[in-house]
Amino acid sequence: MAYRQIAAGTTYRFDDLKSLMAKATPERSGDQLAGLAAEGPVERLAAQMALADLPLRTFLEQELIASDDDEVSALIARQHDMDAFGAVSSLTVGEFREWLLNPAVGQPELEAITWGLTPEMVAAVSKIMRLQDLVTVAAKREVITRFRNTIGLSGRLSTRNQPNHPTDDSRGIALSAIDGLLLGSGDAVIGVNPATSAVPDYIRVVQLLDDLRQWLDIPTQTCCLGHVTTAIRAMERAAPVDLVFQSIAGSEKANAGFGVDLAVLREAHEAGLALKRGTLGDNLMYFETGQGAALSGDAHFGVDQQTMEARAYAVAREFSPLLVNTVVGFIGPEYLYNGKQIIRAGLEDHFCGKLLGLPMGCDVCYTNHADADQEDMDVLLTMLCAANVNFVITVPGSDDVMLNYQTLSHHDSIYARETLGRPPAPEFEEWLRNVGLTNADGRLADTPALVTRALRELDVLEQDGA
Known part of the structure; x- marks a missing residue:
């Protein structure tokens, strides 16, 4: 499935979920080495905008690496708890960011959704967060x-x-x-x-x-x-x-x-x-x-x-x-x-x-x-x-x-x-x-x-x- 987003008067196309995730990632040399990175800040912004509008459920419907070919993907699928996912299941990636930053969401709420989240979901939301956002949310989550x-x-x-x-x-x-x-x-x-x-x-x-x-x-x-x-x-x-x-x-x-x-x-x-x-x-x-x-x-x-x-x-x-x-x-x-x-x-x-x-x-x-x-x-x-x-x-x-x-x-x-x-x-x-x-x-x-x-x-x- 392809994704499109207009930014600075240009329509950008992302061929699949892998491409969208990669091009939404803040700049780093590894993705450039792999040929996966956005061509520049405008394409990166367009990808982040498209990612913010993506429903979290998409990551349950589309695997980045097929479970049939990879035991880690199969493990991720087995670990997922739909009941725990319920609290955020209707949200987009952007709405999930706002939910995480809400002062009313603290340790109990974050702990409750733990097994409802997949690695791809948390990676996606991190890509549209500032450093202070990453700090603010992580500071709420105690793991003993x-x-x-x-x-x-x-x-x-x-x-x-x-x-x-x-x-x-x-x-x-x-x-x-x-x-x-x-x-x-x-x-x-x-x-x-x-x-x-x-x-x-x-x-x-x-x-x-x-x-x-x-x-x-x-x-x-x-x-x-x-x-x-x-x-x-x-x-x-x-x-x-x-x-x-x-x-x-x-x-x-x-x-x-x-x-x-x-x-x-x-x-x-x-x-x-x-x-x-x-x-x-x-x-x-x-x-x-x-x-x-x-x-x-x-x-x-x-x-x-x-x-x-x-x-x-x-x-x-x-x-x-x-x-x-x-x-x-x-x-x-x-x-x-x-x-x-x-x-x-x-x-x-x-x-x-x-x-x-x-x-x-x-x-x-x-x-x-x-x-x-x-x-x-x-x-x-x-x-x-x-x-x-x-x-x-x-x-x-x-x-x-x-x-x-x-x-x-x-x-x-x-x-x-x-x-x-x-x-x-x-x-x-x-x-x-x-x-x-x-x-x-x-x-x-x-x-x-x-x-x-x-x-x-x-x-x-x-x-x-x-």
């Missing part, structure tokens, strides 16, 4: 998850302490993790991206992180971000696996490029549940996504990259994850060229994930060859905090020495805590206070005793041959 602490409470910000090391050296990982803890980072997870893929190395890393957690009695969870099949093999060997990690995308073909499908994710989820390691809850999956993942694997089927990203959230919410984050600028400028595109994408992804009921976080980041800098990251972090983001990722000095990209520093989380008033998870906040890392007002304290203890623990690790 639990494992050993409580993540996602409104007005709080959790952090992933990311102690990566170029060679997975145990002492280097432990020192980096303690550095983050001393600066108050790590309530979402202490998570290592491993440099190697061997099962013994995976087990060594998770054992190291679990030992550190227990020695310091930290109310958090740990994770080695190895492939999900490696995690399954490690769990079969009784490794202390808290969170099970996997990168995911918005089509069956793209997920196959990551070496997974829904059946493998289901197996990993069930294996993690069987360990019963959570004390407050059993949300144990950790997923990462990013705009451009499907396009980079030629697995986007002519669908724009932001809509493909939203489709990945259908995969994520099938497994009740503890954490989901968009690694927003990591894939590179071929997909998000500059700071403006990265900021927009981060807020879009957070908005779409929250509307679909996910505990969304963001790796506020960019690669060194992108037209972006830390000031762009300051803007995105501040706006995400205003939008009630569940968590962000922090590393020493903003520079990840293993993945070679720029993200937030532990000091950026201090800015969020002390200037923006975003304390960590309540259990972690109490631990920081009890061990003397923070004062009664939540600000970082002078902590020589804890530093001495941390170094002593490192000596224990070294003596044990870790």
Whole structure:
């Protein structure tokens, strides 16, 4: 079905729903690379006007990728709840935007429609929203998850302490993790991206992180971000696996490029549940996504990259994850060229994930060859905090020495805590206070005793041959 719209005296034609969605998308280099983007701002405006007039029901009648050919599309169809959709079923995309922005619509109303929305619906409405619209709506939506602490409470910000090391050296990982803890980072997870893929190395890393957690009695969870099949093999060997990690995308073909499908994710989820390691809850999956993942694997089927990203959230919410984050600028400028595109994408992804009921976080980041800098990251972090983001990722000095990209520093989380008033998870906040890392007002304290203890623990690790 073709769509037409007049703008600036010219009639624009969009051959199908895929084309309409792509050309309505705010400018980004990935869609230009794929040959899907609008030719300029006027055609983009015309597409956005046509999209605003489109009934939400259209996305139930027209699949962007056929269910017969794609298990993610089939999953989206199975997940959809017509009763939950009822509250907004008569609306157009533009009317849905107005409904979302209505001050009378809050957490109860947004939670009630969660399973009535499809990824394509939320992607569509995000394309006609300003940044402040994305922030306003996302800030209303609270998504709470639990494992050993409580993540996602409104007005709080959790952090992933990311102690990566170029060679997975145990002492280097432990020192980096303690550095983050001393600066108050790590309530979402202490998570290592491993440099190697061997099962013994995976087990060594998770054992190291679990030992550190227990020695310091930290109310958090740990994770080695190895492939999900490696995690399954490690769990079969009784490794202390808290969170099970996997990168995911918005089509069956793209997920196959990551070496997974829904059946493998289901197996990993069930294996993690069987360990019963959570004390407050059993949300144990950790997923990462990013705009451009499907396009980079030629697995986007002519669908724009932001809509493909939203489709990945259908995969994520099938497994009740503890954490989901968009690694927003990591894939590179071929997909998000500059700071403006990265900021927009981060807020879009957070908005779409929250509307679909996910505990969304963001790796506020960019690669060194992108037209972006830390000031762009300051803007995105501040706006995400205003939008009630569940968590962000922090590393020493903003520079990840293993993945070679720029993200937030532990000091950026201090800015969020002390200037923006975003304390960590309540259990972690109490631990920081009890061990003397923070004062009664939540600000970082002078902590020589804890530093001495941390170094002593490192000596224990070294003596044990870790």
